[in-house]
Amino acid sequence: MRSFTRDVNKTLHISIYEIMKEYSNRESDLFLLDLQELQAGAEGWLVFDVTAASNHWLVNRKYNLGLRLYVETDDGHSVDPGLAGLLGRRGPRSKQPFMVTFFRASQNPVRVTRAVKQLKKRQPKKTNDLPHPNKLPGIFDDIHVSEGRQVCRRHELYVSFQDLGWLDWVIAPQGYSAFYCEGECAFPLDSCMNATNHAILQSLVHLMKPEAVPKACCAPTKLSATSVLYYDSNNNVILKKHRNMVVKSCGCH
Incomplete structure (x- = not known):
């Protein structure tokens, strides 16, 4: 060893x-x-x-x-x-x-x-x-693996302040990579899905009562801040770090 x-x-x-x-x-x-x-x-x-x-x-x-x-x-x-x-x-x-x-x-x-x-x-x-x-026979006969479907993960998303019409008060940056979460949270929840204990149990209940309980949802598990330089209501130039602006990782919740 x-x-x-x-x-x-x-x-x-x-x-x-x-x-x-x-x-x-x-x-x-x-x-x-x-x-x-x-x-x-x-x-x-x-x-x-x-x-x-x-x-x-x-x-x-x-x-x-x-x-x-x-x-x-x-x-x-x-x-x-x-x-x-x-x-x-x-x-x-x-x-x-x-x-x-x-x-x-x-x-x-x-x-x-x-x-x-x-x-x-x-x-x-x-x-x-x-x-x-x-x-595989037996225990997992009722579990259907989603063929060809993406598991829960982070995807690229660029937010343009120009497209939002914010450049009249935002000085910099003109946009940033925000990312977003999307994908399947199907049982069994793999380690790469960063599943919570609640998501694991919800997935099990969904197997028994799919019409009553939905699957776990793909959502951000970690977010980071982004600094924005902008004019406030008094035309003062402000540099502020805004929390929870960028998705760093995704998981099943």
Whole structure:
């Protein structure tokens, strides 16, 4: 295991496996469930699709040997999840890892808190390809993945003060990049969507009662200020920094 500094420019590869069989004299047999990439400086929840494992465990409980998570750099070196920034059991209670399942029979979501086991040095693992989420049987039969639709993200928007008719009192700038948020907030909410806990729960309720509860909305999660030089009502030249003028990031709310 290499030491690792949380360089925001580094890309981390995070993979999660179901433990299929354990041995006393060699590495366990593992089944690849999901793989994600993110920047080392990213913050928020990581959402992994573990449908195949939960289906397996529902059929036979004795096969539930847990999950195993690996974090690697671009050059293939293993990283301690804690050093990479994953909180796990050491984090506050509100940020503990959990599993969400959806049962059509009872129509009730179930939340089960699970802690990821301490990782050992990475050994060669058995890998495999999972079918498309729409083709996975069982728990997620009622979830329809939006094909070809953009997920919630920031889009370019230039606001021209001339077009607004404000240049008779605004001196500078003549406009600025304000940006805006748009996109799909469909379940499961990925880590790149910066979803709030409320948005995650609203999405689950929407799955059960789509006609009563809407999906979570794509909206700004961080805004910054912009300075504007203008004439006030007394023709004094004023330089003022206006808050919440530029969208810095978007997320599901």
